[in-house]
Amino acid sequence: xxxxxxxxxxxxxxxxxxxxxxxxxxxxxxxxxxxxxxxxxxxxxxxxxxxxxxxxxxxxxxxxxxxxxxxxxxxxxxxxxxxxxxxxxxxxxxxxxxxxxxxxxxxxxxxxxxxxxxxxxxxxxxxxxxxxxxxxxxxxxxxxxxxxx
Amino acid sequence: xxxxxxxxxxxxxxxxxxxxxxxxxxxxxxxxxxxxxxxxxxxxxxxxxxxxxxxxxxxxxxxxxxxxxxxxxxxxxxxxxxxxxxxxxxxxxxxxxxxxxxxxxxxxxxxxxxxxxxxxxxxxxxxxxxxxxxxxxxxxxxxxxxxxx
Amino acid sequence: xxxxxxxxxxxxxxxxxxxxxxxxxxxxxxxxxxxxxxxxxxxxxxxxxxxxxxxxxxxxxxxxxxxxxxxxxxxxxxxxxxxxxxxxxxxxxxxxxxxxxxxxxxxxxxxxxxxxxxxxxxxxxxxxxxxxxxxxxxxxxxxxxxxxx
Amino acid sequence: xxxxxxxxxxxxxxxxxxxxxxxxxxxxxxxxxxxxxxxxxxxxxxxxxxxxxxxxxxxxxxxxxxxxxxxxxxxxxxxxxxxxxxxxxxxxxxxxxxxxxxxxxxxxxxxxxxxxxxxxxxxxxxxxxxxxxxxxxxxxxxxxxxxxx
Numbered sequence: 043x044x045x046x047x048x049x050x051x052x053x054x055x056x057x058x059x060x061x062x063x064x065x066x067x068x069x070x071x072x073x074x075x076x077x078x079x080x081x082x083x084x085x086x087x088x089x090x091x092x093x094x095x096x097x098x099x100x101x102x103x104x105x106x107x108x109x110x111x112x113x114x115x116x117x118x119x120x121x122x123x124x125x126x127x128x129x130x131x132x133x134x135x136x137x138x139x140x141x142x143x144x145x146x147x148x149x150x151x152x153x154x155x156x157x158x159x160x161x162x163x164x165x166x167x168x169x170x171x172x173x174x175x176x177x178x179x180x181x182x183x184x185x186x187x188x189x190x191x
Numbered sequence: 192x193x194x195x196x197x198x199x200x201x202x203x204x205x206x207x208x209x210x211x212x213x214x215x216x217x218x219x220x221x222x223x224x225x226x227x228x229x230x231x232x233x234x235x236x237x238x239x240x241x242x243x244x245x246x247x248x249x250x251x252x253x254x255x256x257x258x259x260x261x262x263x264x265x266x267x268x269x270x271x272x273x274x275x276x277x278x279x280x281x282x283x284x285x286x287x288x289x290x291x292x293x294x295x296x297x298x299x300x301x302x303x304x305x306x307x308x309x310x311x312x313x314x315x316x317x318x319x320x321x322x323x324x325x326x327x328x329x330x331x332x333x334x335x336x337x338x339x340x
Numbered sequence: 341x342x343x344x345x346x347x348x349x350x351x352x353x354x355x356x357x358x359x360x361x362x363x364x365x366x367x368x369x370x371x372x373x374x375x376x377x378x379x380x381x382x383x384x385x386x387x388x389x390x391x392x393x394x395x396x397x398x399x400x401x402x403x404x405x406x407x408x409x410x411x412x413x414x415x416x417x418x419x420x421x422x423x424x425x426x427x428x429x430x431x432x433x434x435x436x437x438x439x440x441x442x443x444x445x446x447x448x449x450x451x452x453x454x455x456x457x458x459x460x461x462x463x464x465x466x467x468x469x470x471x472x473x474x475x476x477x478x479x480x481x482x483x484x485x486x487x488x489x
Numbered sequence: 490x491x492x493x494x495x496x497x498x499x500x501x502x503x504x505x506x507x508x509x510x511x512x513x514x515x516x517x518x519x520x521x522x523x524x525x526x527x528x529x530x531x532x533x534x535x536x537x538x539x540x541x542x543x544x545x546x547x548x549x550x551x552x553x554x555x556x557x558x559x560x561x562x563x564x565x566x567x568x569x570x571x572x573x574x575x576x577x578x579x580x581x582x583x584x585x586x587x588x589x590x591x592x593x594x595x596x597x598x599x600x601x602x603x604x605x606x607x608x609x610x611x612x613x614x615x616x617x618x619x620x621x622x623x624x625x626x627x628x629x630x631x632x633x634x635x636x637x638x
Binding site for chain 3: 278318323325
């Protein structure tokens with residue numbers, strides 16, 4: 043049995059169709075494959091927080107989407123995968139520019155995937171946030187529960 | 192010196208003015224005081240995810256807002272406080288109903304505040320998610336950095 | 341099929357037999373049942389850190405053991421369960437006295453258990469640390485991997 | 490004012506003197522400098538867990554020590570720094586061999602340091618665990634609190 047690996051265009055379409063917050067925030071998939079993903083969040087005035095920086099929840103939303111992209115880029119059949127946990131460390135105030143998420147699979151197991159994401163302000167070398175998280179993968183032949191399996 | 196403690200109406204006004212994602216998601220502050228906060232996220236069809244549940248990032252956004260409320264409910268001068276880190280465990284698929292965040296201060300230090308949040312689907316006894324996180328508080332007499340202090 | 345629920349004495353014996361660090365640290369199970377566990381770490385001079393407080397890793401070891409106790413107290417067959425992730429927030433410097441871990445199951449799923457632990461210095465009302473974590477449970481009829489399943 | 494940067498030998502001596510669990514576990518500093526640290530935990534039969542792998546708390550202890558090394562390697566005056574939080578994801582069952590911690594500073598602020606650690610079984614390319622954490626740094630001219638500042 044070969045495993046379907048979701049590509050860039052297919053995941054972009056999934057955002058538009060199934061991820062309302064990603065759609066609202068205008069996420070654009072820039073790369074997907076080989077256990078990695080790059081997703082861009084365009085700068086928007088509405089996301090600014092007191093202090094002129096970008097709202098933390100927008101960064102968390104971006105990171106969660108990038109984790110999901112990495113999972114589907116390796117297990118395209120796992121559309122029903124759900125976030126099991128996520129930890130974010132905010133490192134620096136993002137500039138009021140686009141934010142780029144670079145995600146990589148740390149470990150793809152049979153039932154769990156652990157992913158690392160680093161967020162950058164466009165054009166900056168130092169990251170603005172670091173995220174690790176776990177996705178619970180749907181099993182073969184049983185229905186997903188949408189929560190902790 | 193007495194410390195200003197932000198109340199329910201004042202924090203609701205702050206959401207409308209300064210927290211674009213909280214405003215978009217329609218957050219309603221239901222209680223604020225004594226180191227606790229309760230915030231409601233009304234059910235919305237747009238937030239539904241594949242599987243008929245509520246998007247994880249909406250839950251994270253709600254939790255972050257509830258943490259911020261608890262901080263300002265005890266340190267009303269700390270509007271420039273920023274999230275330093277946040278960990279969320281998703282426990283059960285939320286029902287397609289309102290989600291209620293119940294937040295409590297675990298430790299208010301001089302420079303850091305650690306807060307716990309539990310999320311419930313309205314009318315359910317078992318939580319849908321558990322969150323802990325840290326806010327970095329602006330110091331007295333120095334300007335906030337908007338990032339890790 | 342009835343599920344074996346491990347009791348206090350049985351888990352204490354497991355510490356002595358299988359958990360070398362818990363044995364070295366002298367953990368004593370004080371309660372186990374109903375999705376809860378209480379474990380005591382006796383004060384020891386060797387655990388003191390610069391500043392006269394207790395070493396953070398000893399607290400993490402205690403928390404991890406208490407999570408495991410809660411799991412086995414509900415699923416006594418799951419001896420091969422392994423920690424999938426753990427997040428600890430240190431809240432206050434522990435006094436140089438015994439530390440008490442109070443653990444509770446947040447969600448027992450078929451494949452994952454999420455547990456919360458609060459640590460107290462004996463005789464103190466305010467917690468010294470807060471922990472959440474996930475245990476991966478061995479499945480029925482397949483061999484445990486000892487890592488992310 | 491120049492900042493003292495602690496070197497390998499000085500940090501090894503600190504382990505022997507001040508970190509009882511690190512001493513018990515036989516930690517050996519292999520590199521320290523430029524915002525990075527490498528620490529080795531020798532394989533020991535006593536650390537084995539059911540299933541023939543290494544106890545998770547030993548891995549957490551190693552990670553915490555490596556974070557502390559990175560901090561002191563950049564701020565040698567910050568001996569009173571304390572762990573504020575730590576998140577670990579266990580990725581693969583460690584082999585019964587030495588474990589190597591590779592730690593790097595993600596962000597050194599004035600009051601907080603955020604550090605990433607990756608743990609490897611000796612001779613293996615894939616990591617066994619991933620850790621992020623925050624150290625709270627003592628301020629200049631005020632006494633450390635030993636807890637959340």
